[in-house]
Amino acid sequence: MFERYPGTLPLTRDEIRLIRLLPGTWTDGIQCELVYDTLKNVRPYHALSYVWGSSKKTKRILLDAHPFAVTVNLESTLRNLRSQTQDTLLWVDALCINQADDLERTHQVNLMGSIYRSSKGVLIYLGDGIGRREYCQSSKLDSTAPRTTVFSNTSEDMPHIERFMQPNALHASATLEDGESDKRMQNTVNVFSFIRTLAWVEHMVDIPWLVSNNDDPDIEKALLHMFESLRRFMHAPFTPWWGRIWVVQEVVLAPKVTVVCGTVSAPWTMFAQAASQCLHHLHHCCSEKMEHLPRDLLNVLEDFGERIVDIDNLRKTFLEETTQTSSETAILEPRDCSSPDQRSLVSLLRRFRGRKASDPRDKVYALLGLVQPSSHRPPLIPDYSLSSAEVYRLAALESMYSSASLSVLTIDVARKYRQDLPTWVPDWEAPGDYGYNTRIDAMGIYDACVEYPVDPSTVTARCKALTIDGLYLDNVRDCGVVMLSDGSETFRETMKQWVSLKRRFGVISDPGDTDKALWRVFCADVMFSHPQITESGEIFRQTKDKDELMFVTWALKSKRSPFFDRKIPLRDYISATAIQWMQIIDFESAVLEGKSEDIGREFFLCFPEEKERKSIINDAISKRCSDQGQSGVSQEDWSRLVEYATLTLPETEALDWREQVKDAVASDQSWDKFLIRRNDLRESMQNRLRAWKEVPWMHVLDLGRPKLLQNLGRASKIDRIPYDVQISVVDRSIVSATKARRFFITWEGHVGLGPADLKKGDALCLLKGGRTPFILRSSDYQNLFCNNKTCSPGDLRV
Structure with missing residues (x-):
């Protein structure tokens, strides 16, 4: 594409070229002059960040008065950035580096970090507007410049x-x-x-x-x-x-x-x-x-x-x-202090793995200038003589050694385009997933085996085999379906299948009350934050016991919840305190939604003592009369209402009536006597139903709810958080933890969330330097060896 480069003067160690973009009208040809400067004494300039575009479609500009072919996109970039009245000083890689000189190109690429850092600012040029495919611009130039x-x-x-x-x-x-x-x-x-x-x-x-x-x-x-x-x-x-x-x-x-x-x-x-x-x-x-x-x-x-x-x-x-003093301040989401170092090699690789590079090796090399230098290891140096597979393998090992951890193995190593990589080496050409990144960020809070740092003595690699010291725990007995979508219906049905799997196998060796802790499994023991919950700026943290009450709110009110339709009893999977909170929500919902068939049942569950029920209803009737200015309620009617509404539930009395019918038939007693009793019972039931409907339930709720919250003790603070905030926090936590994952249970009753390709029989292991347990699987070419000391991964899953 490029003609003879006019910048023939060689560059010294810290010397760079700039271009002076000469002024012109919209239709004038593009003219540039080369300028030489050192980074220590460089004049103010802007660095250009753009996409080169297809080398098959070019236009000519004048560079140092010589015709020079550039891509259509670069020509359009210069035309749009050009001033009509004054010079514009720019650094543009395609024009400031002799692309035909490999030595100069290598040297200048190593200086690119300093070039962008030393600039007055960077101009990102995205194209000439939205609506056309890139590089499909018409060869005919508009006669007038578009408005700015x-x-x-x-x-x-x-x-x-x-x-x-x-x-x-x-x-x-x-x-x-x-x-x-x-x-x-x-x-x-x-x-x-x-x-x-x-x-x-x-x-x-x-x-x-x-x-x-x-x-x-x-x-x-x-x-x-x-x-x-x-x-x-x-x-x-x-x-x-x-x-x-x-x-x-x-x-x-x-x-x-x-x-x-x-x-x-x-x-x-x-x-x-x-x-x-x-x-x-x-x-x-x-x-x-x-x-x-x-x-x-x-x-x-x-x-x-x-x-x-x-x-x-x-x-x-x-x-x-760098204690930047520029007036520009980046606007950012706060990050949790427990998240992995953003500038570690593995963090950069996984966070930006979805970005493209014309050379696959640049998926690693383009990020090396951003890596936090290690005090105990020399940096990884670009070497274009190596194959892409070898670069990826070295990057995986360097990630382990420089971080002294197995964080790189938490990448989705099964997602591969290439077939020449070991199973433990991530394929950085395979696309990433932002939801996955969020989940991996949270792994910093785990510490399964992190007290054992990774170094060449604990992790060794020979060809495609990776040997790590570890401990075998158990094998996967069964696993649920993969969580493929966060759509409410699909998500809910998937979680129902997971819960049914847990109910079917139960706990075999009782590694803990996993039923009551199931909510922690669903959110991977990580709870995301919200401005109305914390002021510390953290994004996520490890769950606390009090979070179970937020889970209950989500379980009852979120359409993603497996308990939303009440076909699975939530109380089987939560603690006694959480059950109390569930009863408060259910009673409140029944009253606010006017569900007369549910109000009584929830009222009796919340207040099992008859004395307390009478007191609350008595106070509620008194409050209603006071609010409405009705003081003429007779003592007889008042007492009747309180008595009828607190002794038994109407449906309970109906069940008693059915039992008496059965007894009458069984004892062949006189039907005349029975019919008299039936009429008495019918009148009693009608009176109770009438009284039940006359109870001022909103007043009962207003008076009873504070008493119920007192029973929660310190956990009553949950009431300060709006329901929508609780649902949002738990929703994000569970969706992040379960996306593209599957629930599993081992032979000894351990439960957890594993990768999408997890299978029955996979081994659950602890590996030295790992923050979480790992799933290992034997491969066709190497059997998995676990003797409570050393694990040699064949196929590795995390």
């Missing part, structure tokens, strides 16, 4: 926000069909406006058109169009930048970042704030109210948030470590 739109992430953006907060805002969106550049730019402005609005609103449900259940087909079409635009904005082939592995370093190390799409621009902070807010709304305050949106649309929002927050979290770490 600049978002500042300040109050100056309010016109865009106010427009987008209108109920009919989506009708202004352009179509997605290929067309004029002004339509494409309007589409881009709409996406930027949506992102700016997400960064601004207090709650996502405050956006009128986002939560409207309007059946208007035009509104529905516009909504789908908006989400499709956002999806295209974040994905190849329309916007491939977000999927590149090298852009992580380019954003993380920059002192300031600006996102540019065509002639629309915004600071990175706007995207970071919108992404953080979006994930918070989806997982917490707005989760239930957003359920009316199709799952595909919610996935678009979650993907948008995760892609940006993942980079921004790492960016914040670097800014803090």
Whole structure:
């Protein structure tokens, strides 16, 4: 693709080239000049982060007055960034490095971290607008430049926000069909406006058109169009930048970042704030109210948030470590202090494994510049003479040795595209999963065998075999189906199957009261946090006994719960205190929903003592009379109501009546006498039913609920947390723990959550340096050897 490179002067050790992009009108040809500088005394410049594009489609520019072919995407980038009045100083890899000189290329690639860190800022160029596939631009240039739109992430953006907060805002969106550049730019402005609005609103449900259940087909079409635009904005082939592995370093190390799409621009902070807010709304305050949106649309929002927050979290770490004084502050979700070091090799590899690289080895090498240096091991150095399989194997071993743990084996090692990798080596070309990343982050709280650090003496690798000291525990007896979806119905039915499996096999050797601790298994003993629950900034923590009450709230009220339809008795799987909380919720629900057939039963369960029942109903009647100004209730009626409503349940008396009928038939007693008794009983039952309906149950609830909460003791603090918050926290915790997992039970009664490809007969083992137990399986070429000391994994599952 490239013609003779005009930059013939060799570069010294810390010397770099820059380009001076000369000013020009929109239709003028692109002209650049090369400038030489050292990193120690470099003049202010911006580094460019972009996608090269296809080398088969090029355009010519002038570089040092020489014709030079560049990709269509780079030419478009320079045209959109060019000023009409002044020079623009840039660092652009395709122009500042002689791509035909392998030595210079290797040397400059090693300096790239310093180049981006030393820049005035990084300009991210995503393309010339949303609506076309990348690199399909017309060869005909528009005669006039498209209008420029600049978002500042300040109050100056309010016109865009106010427009987008209108109920009919989506009708202004352009179509997605290929067309004029002004339509494409309007589409881009709409996406930027949506992102700016997400960064601004207090709650996502405050956006009128986002939560409207309007059946208007035009509104529905516009909504789908908006989400499709956002999806295209974040994905190849329309916007491939977000999927590149090298852009992580380019954003993380920059002192300031600006996102540019065509002639629309915004600071990175706007995207970071919108992404953080979006994930918070989806997982917490707005989760239930957003359920009316199709799952595909919610996935678009979650993907948008995760892609940006993942980079921004790492960016914040670097800014803090370098005590950055820039006025720009990264907007980030807080991270739990117990999560793995974000800058360890294994953490970086798994977090960004879904990003693309033209050379598979760059899936590792592109991240080495971000790795926290180890004090006891030399860093892994790029070596392009090695095969991809060998690079991946060395990266796995280096991850173990540098972290002194088996964290790399918690990666989904079974997910492979390549067939030349050992079973214990992750395939970094295989796509990752953000939900999986969240679950792996939480593994920092476990300590099954972490007191034994990993080093070359405890973990050795020869060819494809990995030998680790460990301890055999048990074998898998049976396992449930895989949790394939977080959709309410599928999720609920899968969990029902898991519970039935537990009920079927029970506990054989009683390793603990696993029935009462089943809720901990479902959330993997990890509870996510919520701003209304904690102020410590932690994202997740190990479960506490008090969390069981939140689980009960979720079990009774969430549609994902296996206990939601009450076909499985929840009380069989919770503690005595949790049963008390369940009874409070059930009684409250029966009263608030007016379920007359349930109120009495729940009332008697909550207040089994007749004396207490009489006292509460007596006080409730008194309160109702006082509230309504009715003091003329006779003592006889008052006493009758209290007596009838507290002695027995109406349905209990009906059962007594049936028993008396059976007795009369069995003893062949006089039917005349029996009929007299029947009439008396009928009148008594009618009086009781009438009295039961006259009880002021709302007053009973108001008076009785505080007494019930007192019985919970310190656990009564649960009542301070709104039900929707409890449900949201437990929902996120359980969904994160169970996604793509399956429930299993061993021969000795141990229960847990394992990988999707777990099978009967797999071995449960403890491995030195591992935070959790591991599942091991013998392979065709090597039998699993466990003698309570050493485990040699064939197929390894975590």
